[in-house]
Amino acid sequence: MQIGSWKVLTLMEGTWLLDGGTMFGIVPKKLWATPHPADEQNRIVMALRCLLIVGPNQKILVDCGIGDRLDEKQQKIYRHRQTPGGIVGCLARLGVRPQEITDVIASHLHFDHVGGLLTRTEGGRLEPTFENAMVHVQEECWAWAGGPTAWDRGSFFSGDFQVWEQRLKLNLLRGDREIAEQIRVKVTGGHTPGQQIVVVGESDIGGAVVYCADLIPTASHIRLPFIAAYDHHPLATLEEKKVLLAQALEGNWVLVFDHDPYTPACTLVEQKGRVVAGDAVCLNSAK
Ligand SMILES: [Zn+2]
Numbered sequence: 001m002q003i004g005s006w007k008v009l010t011l012m013e014g015t016w017l018l019d020g021g022t023m024f025g026i027v028p029k030k031l032w033a034t035p036h037p038a039d040e041q042n043r044i045v046m047a048l049r050c051l052l053i054v055g056p057n058q059k060i061l062v063d064c065g066i067g068d069r070l071d072e073k074q075q076k077i078y079r080h081r082q083t084p085g086g087i088v089g090c091l092a093r094l095g096v097r098p099q100e101i102t103d104v105i106a107s108h109l110h111f112d113h114v115g116g117l118l119t120r121t122e123g124g125r126l127e128p129t130f131e132n133a134m135v136h137v138q139e140e141c142w143a144w145a146g147g148p149t150a151w152d153r154g155s156f157f158s159g160d161f162q163v164w165e166q167r168l169k170l171n172l173l174r175g176d177r178e179i180a181e182q183i184r185v186k187v188t189g190g191h192t193p194g195q196q197i198v199v200v201g202e203s204d205i206g207g208a209v210v211y212c213a214d215l216i217p218t219a220s221h222i223r224l225p226f227i228a229a230y231d232h233h234p235l236a237t238l239e240e241k242k243v244l245l246a247q248a249l250e251g252n253w254v255l256v257f258d259h260d261p262y263t264p265a266c267t268l269v270e271q272k273g274r275v276v277a278g279d280a281v282c283l284n285s286a287k
Helices: 020-024 072-078 086-092 110-119 139-145 159-167 234-251
Strands: 004-018 043-054 057-064 103-104 118-120 126-128 134-138 169-173 176-182 183-187 196-202 207-211 253-256 265-271 274-280
Touching: 004 020, 004 072, 004 086, 004 110, 004 196, 086 126, 086 134, 103 176, 110 118, 110 159, 118 159, 118 274, 126 159, 134 139, 139 169, 207 234, 234 274
Parallel strands: 057 103, 103 134, 134 169, 207 253
Antiparallel strands: 004 043, 043 057, 118 126, 176 183, 183 196, 196 207, 253 265, 265 274
């Protein structure tokens, strides 16, 4: 999809399984299990969808999936299945080498979004996957990831932070910012402190694409009460969703869902006073 001078594509790093109950918070299973069938352990399939934004001088990746980083015990729980070659394989099929990535925008630092920032070498060392990239992350998010609580520690790869600190080129952001012309991040901290969504374009140049991160992880989460149990501040998420949905409806924006295996992206429509998913949109999805 072309937005101004940017080409926007979705990439699937892979899929993994997560407890359906945690993904939908207080919503009864009866309401989520039809669109998201659960296995015998109540796990649902989750996508690991990232965005590649290509302009004349920049190749910007938004999130990069889990990478090669789960240990045996975690792999049993999450059943991560990478698409061939993971995120690097996705890029290779588009003719892009990891060294060509100029920027990575990290929506937030949960392992399913940024595990792929590092790659384990054959010798067992962790090396940056995108050696030339500037990594843009909110300062608040960075600070939190350095010392999460006993409640959310499981959402981080504990060994990564130190390597990030030493090896990544970091741009720590304070609040909403323009990362490049027509590409801006907006803080939505209900999910985790300093989470940011990414907006490419504006309605006045013929539309926008929004990477919703875990503010709206699947199309089912367009419904207001559908808020994951992982969210630090569910009522903040509720308000942040209302704002985004109103803007997206008015501007006919395309929303991209990071974790939805069935609907990668869609526009919105209003039905009986409620905002619901409209037409599904394909962003030249590369597998
Ligand atoms: Zn998250």
